[in-house]
Amino acid sequence: MGKQQKQPKEPGRKLVAQNKKARHDYHIITTYECGMVLTGTEVKSLRQGRSSLVDGFVQIDGGEAWLHNVHIPEYAQGTWTNHSARRKRKLLLHRAEIDKLSSKADETGHTIVPLSLYFKAGRAKVEIALAKGKKEYDKRQTLREKTDRREADRAIAAARRRQRAQAAR
Structure with missing residues (x-):
């Protein structure tokens, strides 16, 4: 008998990138799953499994959540419509969740970090966490x-x- 294949945590969930360093550097308090506003070339690049969450963070600005410093490389077959690799991306959260995150993130030592980037039912999702530095x-x-x-x-x-x-x- 050979080694058993690891089953994904959730069916229909295809992991693109994971931020293991965040779990090492922070105490995770709560996690949220949210969608992202992406361009077509970003989605195609993500489908190729190329992304990095290492320096990423979330900032609440003007009642909206923005994902900063997440690296999604340019799509190889993209033309003049290609995207910037480290542009800020809007996160799709409910108003109550944004308000809760905003009030908690204002406390000393708290930050919002991305934990993983994945596709769920064909849509790109990011798991973010309210965290406190270790x-x-x-x-x-x-x-x-x-x-x-x-x-x-x-x-x-x-x-x-x-x-x-x-x-x-």
Whole structure:
């Protein structure tokens, strides 16, 4: 028996980009799924699986949410209608969600960061999170907990393998 294929978290969800650094650098408080206003060449570029969320952030300006510094490279077959790679993009959220995010983001140490970019039912979506920055010792503690969990899981798996081997004899 070979390794099993990982099943996607949600059917019909095709992941384009993920911001793993955000989960390392921030405590995630709440997450929101929102749509984006994109041009045709941006969608085609995303469908090729090309994007980067590393320096991205969300800013509330004039009652609207804007996604800044997300890199969607120019579409290779695009002509003069091609888009700018790091332009700001409008996010589609409900008014209540924007108001809630705006009031929370104004608090000290809070920011809004993109976590992942994906297609859901053919539409480009971005998962954003209200987050609070971690201190250096928090980052070290998180890494230590992750390592401890991994070692415990390995020990449990090894013990189960030994039990199965003894039961087979």
